């Protein structure tokens with residue numbers, strides 16, 4: 001199975017002297033194409049830093065970063081912006097929808113930002129997404145007229161609309177009740193299983209991580225565990241053992 005993103009000997013240091021924080025220490029890891037990968041670890045372990053660097057939102061202190069076959073380590077801001085727009089999708093805890101646009105406008109936003117209209121094939125794909133995410137009746141509504149779960153489904157449609165190489169999801173169920181959160185996780189898992197969408201999700205929640213094909217654990221800036229699909233109980237047990245050993 002190919003890798004959709006990878007980092008090699010990645011380090012990230014914030015500050016200097018007494019204020020120095022080693023957020024990532026020599027991380028080498030690949031995200032597999034077509035898989036749903038969860039990134040877990042205690043607060044401050046480096047999850048967001050790793051995700052931001054892989055998504056081209058932040059630059060590393062040392063090491064290299066690839067998105068697909070592209071070495072993005074040395075790219076400038078404008079190249080990174082284009083790359084993110086075309087090859088990466090994002091789903092955030094806070095949905096991040098544009099309040100002044102209706103749902104159709106939000107789903108089409110990645111194309112607007114890229115200065116183009118979706119092709120007929122892309123329009124078909126967007127139709128499929130809108131139907132499978134249950135948004136058909138909501139296209140002319142504004143985000144504030146939708147429930148949190150519906151807003152997150154719009155964010156998922158927007159993230160998948162351009163068929164990006166990789167979708168990054170940052171605590172996508174953090175603002176949802178548990179039933180709605182499970183629906184959103186099932187939709188992400190289905191996007192990966194049915195459409196081959198690669199997804200990397202940062203989460204604290206063992207139940208959320210149990211929807212993933214693979215779980216990476218970070219501790220103190222290092223990858224300390226890389227395991228295949230596990231139950232929420234197995235993940236909780238591992239996290240407890242990790243805390244006890246810390």
Ligand SMILES: Nc1ncnc2c1ncn2[C@@H]1O[C@H](COP(=O)(O)OP(=O)(O)OP(=O)(O)O)[C@@H](O)[C@H]1O
Pocket residue numbers: 014015021022023041042043044045046047048049050
């Ligand atoms: N901009 C920054 N300036 C200084 N230190 C930072 C910055 N961003 C992150 N850090 C530090 O780097 C370390 C890793 O942070 P990071 O946000 O990646 O962890 P995390 O695992 O995502 O945590 P959480 O689960 O709490 O979001 C932490 O010690 C954090 O305080």
